[in-house]
Amino acid sequence: MSKSTGAPALRDCEAPIEAGPELLWRQVHPNFTHANGVSAEAFVGTPGDRDQVSVARSSTVSAASAYAHHTDALSLASAGTWAISVNEVSETGSRAIDDMACDDVDTPGHAYVDMRAQTKKERKLTRARLASAATLRGCQHPPTSQ
């Protein structure tokens, strides 16, 4: 197992989100939901950015509009919008980063959970913790998804 290497430097257009109760919306693929909850695997990033997990800030967009953007504008599959808080992210040892100001970002309210400084085992544990928190909170949109 590789060791933690410290948090990578952020780009000028990125900023850490202060710890707090703000919710972060996560779109979850249909293969990662179940009647009993959501999978830890729902908190794996896209290929190439496995350790940077896209979310959208609830202070900027609603759960419904985040879902609509993902499925309609991006034409990607989602079984619904699930939520974790910035505090819950911080408790795992990862961090929430706002990158809405970056030129290569076109998703409204976009942010990401940054797990790059964590080891493989730490990342797996972080994902389980985030899935636990999201499952306890339940699916946020559509209301009938769970």
Place this chain on the structure above:
Amino acid sequence: MATIARVTVSPEIFRPLRLHGGRFETPEGGIAGFPVEAIAELARYERLLVKVARELWITEHRGRQRAPKGFDESLRLRLTAIEEGSVQPAFAVAPTRSDQLFDPDNWLDRAQDSIAEALSAVVSREPLPSAFPVAATSSLVSFGSSFAVDEQCVVSSKRRPEVIYSQQERRHLLQLTAPDDVKFDGSLVGRISALDADRRSFEFADRSGRRASGTFEQHGMFDELKRYMEREPNATIVRLACRYSTDNAGRLSKIEDVDDVEPVVATADPLAPELRRLLELSDGWHDGAGMGPTLMSVEWVRDFAAALDASELPELMVFPTLAGGVLVELQRRGTRWSVEVEPGGELFVAIVPADGNPEIVEAESVDDVINRLRALPA
């Protein structure tokens, strides 16, 4: 090893191949050695070597239609040892008469150089060298037909750099040489959907749902296949040990004979619908990303579910992972329990309590995992 040739004169030891990955790796704490089911590759390699040597001899002796009597026999190989460095078979030439010299004109080395040059061209996506004997092409194509996707063969020769050859490279060779039909000797996972005793034929759908016709030579195989022929979508998913063909795109086209059949997920297995769903995921299932779960990870979950009580099953959630493994999770009274079975079978177990510190649990077996699951608050 059961049979090692007795030679009275020390022969030159010949180490043309080194095998890596998949079946050739020794599991941690496991027993080193050569997997018996892969011995067929050594026989294919010997056939290739002898064929190339014979054709090179004929080319060099213009006007001769065939190699001299006993030429092939003079180059036959004996496996004398399996050496370390992944798996490296060591061969000696096996003379058929006591007065016979060991390959006095170095046809073996020349054939090995020719094979290495041909495989190097394949790896570089170039046409086969013009000096490579056309008559040996089918033997070249046969070599490696049982390699799994995670297995590689390093081919060495005296005058050329090493070449790393794999099923992926072989597929390019097949495109060069046999545009319509690619043959494999391996296993397939899927469902049996029809069976005809008179024609000794059957219909099969693989994990991707692709359908193909198959035949079998042994009459007794009919009863074996019939045991697993059920109505879809709940049919037993089986593994066939068989010889089969695919088209150039790697899609199953036909099954030529079946050696064995065994169930992977039977209709009555606990969690059978979830396991079937996992096996039906093809690469790219997650918006173009995501590997289909490996058989090893799905079989682990099958064995795990079989060891649980029926009352423990409804709470379980089973998910694929993007890397080709499986996650089994449960959340009870705020405590989450999560087991990831990685594609190669390694386990990662985490417990996230409703209150208190999350924990990574060391577990190596189904029993270890079940014990930790049963220790959770009811």
